[in-house]
Amino acid sequence: MKVISYMKIDYMLTRQQLRIMLPIAIVAVLVGKGMDGMGVMVSCCYMLFVATLFSTAPFGACHRKNTGFLLMLPGTVTERVTGRFLYGLSYIVMTVIICLAGMGVYGLLGHEITRLSVGLFLCNVALSIVIVALEYLISYLFGEGKNNWQYLGNIVRIAPGMGMFFLFMFILGKADEEAYAMDRLVFLTEKIMSAGLVALAAALLIMALAVFICVKVIEKRDYA
Numbered sequence: 001m002k003v004i005s006y007m008k009i010d011y012m013l014t015r016q017q018l019r020i021m022l023p024i025a026i027v028a029v030l031v032g033k034g035m036d037g038m039g040v041m042v043s044c045c046y047m048l049f050v051a052t053l054f055s056t057a058p059f060g061a062c063h064r065k066n067t068g069f070l071l072m073l074p075g076t077v078t079e080r081v082t083g084r085f086l087y088g089l090s091y092i093v094m095t096v097i098i099c100l101a102g103m104g105v106y107g108l109l110g111h112e113i114t115r116l117s118v119g120l121f122l123c124n125v126a127l128s129i130v131i132v133a134l135e136y137l138i139s140y141l142f143g144e145g146k147n148n149w150q151y152l153g154n155i156v157r158i159a160p161g162m163g164m165f166f167l168f169m170f171i172l173g174k175a176d177e178e179a180y181a182m183d184r185l186v187f188l189t190e191k192i193m194s195a196g197l198v199a200l201a202a203a204l205l206i207m208a209l210a211v212f213i214c215v216k217v218i219e220k221r222d223y224a
Contacts, residue, residue, distance in 0.1 A: 002076075006083025007090065014057040024050055025098045029105065040106045041117050041124075044099040045168045048128045051095040052161035055088035055132050059139045059157070081140070081215045085207065088132045096125055115193055122196025124168055129203035131160045133210040140214040 011018070028043040028050075099121065103113050138156050 002079045003083045003086060006080050007087045010058040010084055010087040014054075017054045017057060021050075021054075021094070021098075025102070029102050040103055040111065040113065041120055041172055042169070043102055044095075044121050045124055045165055045172070047095045047099055048092070048124050049161045049165040051091045052128050052131050052135070052164070053158060055091040056135050056139070056157040058084060058087060059136075077219050078215050081218060082211055085133075085136060085211050085214075088136060089129065089207065092125065092128050092132065095128075119192025119196045120168070120171065123192070123199050124164070126196065126199035126203040127164055128161075129200075130206050131164060133203070133207040135160060137210045137214060141217055 025047060028046045031039075031043060031046070103117075107113055135156055
């Protein structure tokens with residue numbers, strides 16, 4: 001239960017983000033609705049980019065001045081680190097729920113949700129989890145508690161998620177081109193669901209490994 005308590009502390013420090021999640025989701029759905037082809041995937045890609053950005057907010061909000069307060073709270077390093085990773089993962093889960101709801105709305109409006117769209121969505125979710133895990137790992141190893149980390153930390157928080165967004169925009173653009181070979185689309189449709197599920201399982205394992213590494217590193221420091 002202490003793990004959940006530490007996750008709640010991060011939510012308290014970044015609570016303003018929750019207030020703008022719904023407006024961002026509404027804008028993303030409206031943007032996707034106004035596009036042809038895989039509009040729903042455009043919305044989901046954007047929301048997952050926002051999720052990777054929001055999930056790393058504690059590293060910007062929890063400066064060195066907060067360290068003493070956090071260390072006074074009862075709990076082990078494992079609980080502190082795991083709580084923060086759960087905070088990051090919770091934003092991905094929240095976004096997945098929003099995207100699934102959006103897919104349902106698109107379906108009711110008559111848009112077809114293809115296996116290719118769902119498979120690409122799973123791959124996007126998996127990559128988002130990996131990005132969050134790596135951003136946390138880098139932040140804990142090189143930046144946590146350091147005064148000169150602010151500007152480089154902002155790059156670490158923003159650049160990977162933005163790169164993921166443009167990568168999937170490129171993939172969606174390719175998949176939506178009429179000139180794109182039909183046999184490739186058929187192959188992707190048959191394989192992408194399985195690939196997405198495997199990628200998702202691998203992403204969760206990578207996050208678990210990142211938690212383990214961060215715990216071992218922080219245990220050797222004077223703060224966590």
